[in-house]
Amino acid sequence: MSKACILIVDDEKSIRSSLKMILEYDGYQVMEAPDGPSAIETARRKHPDLVLLDIKMRGMDGLQVLESLHGSYPSLPVIILSGHGSISTAVQATKLGAYDFLEKPPNRERILITVKNALQLERLAARQRTEATGDPSEIIGNSKPVREVLKLIAKIAPSNLSVLIRGESGTGKELAARAIHRQSARASGPFVQVNCAAIPEDLIENELFGHEKGSYTGAGERRMGKFELAHQGTLFLDEIGDMTLKTQAKVLRALQEGEFQRVGGSAVLYADVRIIAATNQDLEEMIGEGSFREDLYFRINVVPLRMPSLREHIEDLPDLVSHFADNFTRSNGMSPVTFTEDALDLMKNQAWKGNVRDLKNFVERHIILSPGPEITASDIAADLKNTLQVQSGDIRNMLAETDSLQEFKETAEKQFLIRKLEENNWNIKVTAEAIGTPRSNLYKRMQYYGISRDGTV
Numbered sequence: 001m002s003k004a005c006i007l008i009v010d011d012e013k014s015i016r017s018s019l020k021m022i023l024e025y026d027g028y029q030v031m032e033a034p035d036g037p038s039a040i041e042t043a044r045r046k047h048p049d050l051v052l053l054d055i056k057m058r059g060m061d062g063l064q065v066l067e068s069l070h071g072s073y074p075s076l077p078v079i080i081l082s083g084h085g086s087i088s089t090a091v092q093a094t095k096l097g098a099y100d101f102l103e104k105p106p107n108r109e110r111i112l113i114t115v116k117n118a119l120q121l122e123r124l125a126a127r128q129r130t131e132a133t134g135d136p137s138e139i140i141g142n143s144k145p146v147r148e149v150l151k152l153i154a155k156i157a158p159s160n161l162s163v164l165i166r167g168e169s170g171t172g173k174e175l176a177a178r179a180i181h182r183q184s185a186r187a188s189g190p191f192v193q194v195n196c197a198a199i200p201e202d203l204i205e206n207e208l209f210g211h212e213k214g215s216y217t218g219a220g221e222r223r224m225g226k227f228e229l230a231h232q233g234t235l236f237l238d239e240i241g242d243m244t245l246k247t248q249a250k251v252l253r254a255l256q257e258g259e260f261q262r263v264g265g266s267a268v269l270y271a272d273v274r275i276i277a278a279t280n281q282d283l284e285e286m287i288g289e290g291s292f293r294e295d296l297y298f299r300i301n302v303v304p305l306r307m308p309s310l311r312e313h314i315e316d317l318p319d320l321v322s323h324f325a326d327n328f329t330r331s332n333g334m335s336p337v338t339f340t341e342d343a344l345d346l347m348k349n350q351a352w353k354g355n356v357r358d359l360k361n362f363v364e365r366h367i368i369l370s371p372g373p374e375i376t377a378s379d380i381a382a383d384l385k386n387t388l389q390v391q392s393g394d395i396r397n398m399l400a401e402t403d404s405l406q407e408f409k410e411t412a413e414k415q416f417l418i419r420k421l422e423e424n425n426w427n428i429k430v431t432a433e434a435i436g437t438p439r440s441n442l443y444k445r446m447q448y449y450g451i452s453r454d455g456t457v
Contacts, residue, residue, distance in 0.1 A: 005048045013034070015106075049076075050119055052081055062080060066080070077122050079100050079101075080102065082102075123189065143315050157182075164277050165278040167309070174236070176307055191233060191236065192229050194237055195426075207226060210225030237278070237300075240279050241281035241286060248296050252293060255299050321347070334367070338374055342377040366380055
């Protein structure tokens with residue numbers, strides 16, 4: 001991860017030089033600005049991690065600069081410096097978003113301690129803002145395919161190279177991305193995830209790059225995008241094959257130049273991010289069809305990483321089951337539950353089309369349903385029967401519980417869509433193709449029934 005970059009704003013060159021010497025000696029990168037307008041422009045173009053700002057300057061004073069910076073970058077720490085300190089000024093600066101207020105001449109130790117604390121606080125806040133809640137589990141297994149994956153992750157993590165993770169749905173592509181981030185030099189920075197398949201086509205650009213206030217109906221305030229939030233961290237583009245060609249072009253520019261623009265904005269912004277992408281689609285075939293850019297493919301596929309299906313390392317199933325069972329019971333305050341050998345043998349003979357994620361859901365479901373501390377083959381056999389039998393049972397229940405044809409149609413359609421979305425890991429494009437409907441129509445039906453990945457209403 002790059003060293004923190006600090007912008008010093010002061011109209012006295014001697015003060016700027018003194019602060020620069022102190023900070024550079026301590027390992028920070030330093031930029032300078034002699035006045036308010038140049039400070040705002042430098043912040044816009046160079047994206048500093050922290051600002052040291054003089055409050056008394058000719059023309060645009062420090063409080064005006066602070067107000068402008070806080071409006072554009074509300075999470076940017078700003079430390080006010082003043083040779084004319086007063087309680088009222090300090091209070092006003094704090095109200096405008098200043099992190100701290102220090103008097104001139106600058107004391108070396110006080111400056112360094114305040115800067116360090118401000119940066120640490122912002123990094124913690126950034127992680128809390130951006131790190132999506134997910135399965136914190138590590139990649140589990142001792143089989144040869146899993147050992148090879150872990151070995152490759154350890155080798156590529158320290159670099160800044162882009163990584164393309166491939167594999168079937170549910171194989172743990174997100175876990176691999178998080179493992180790369182944790183073992184990288186960017187580990188103290190944010191890990192920001194974007195599920196390109198779960199975001200409607202007309203909103204993906206807004207999600208990635210943010211928007212300016214008033215850029216469209218409902219945009220009541222400026223919003224930072226994922227690229228901006230991932231500054232000095234890792235941006236994980238899950239299901240990247242679902243991006244439109246228009247969005248692909250803008251992502252390519254952001255990767256090549258490190259620059260982008262918010263929706264509705266003209267200012268060019270910069271972000272230092274490492275890209276990890278993932279897909280379960282055949283990108284080479286999509287390139288041939290003209291639906292995925294070849295230049296973007298080469299940009300993200302610097303280091304390829306393939307996650308094996310559960311079928312390829314089924315010998316790891318007992319360890320996975322034990323891991324999922326322990327995590328689930330501990331996090332829910334439950335007594336330990338184990339799966340017997342005959343249950344594990346039965347599970348090893350299943351296809352597990354949803355791979356490790358499917359197995360995890362299965363384990364947690366049966367722990368909830370379990371009458372005791374052991375789960376046997378007889379306890380799970382019924383759940384492993386043909387899916388068609390389950391579906392026919394669902395239909396019989398609906399026939400008994402619904403009175404009108406319209407109600408039956410809507411209930412059946414809703415359950416059908418949920419099942420298909422789950423089968424395809426909530427990949428909208430793949431699901432739409434699988435059921436033979438336009439993606440826009442699938443979005444409309446999901447909205448009509450209140451279907452979302454987090455739950456249904």
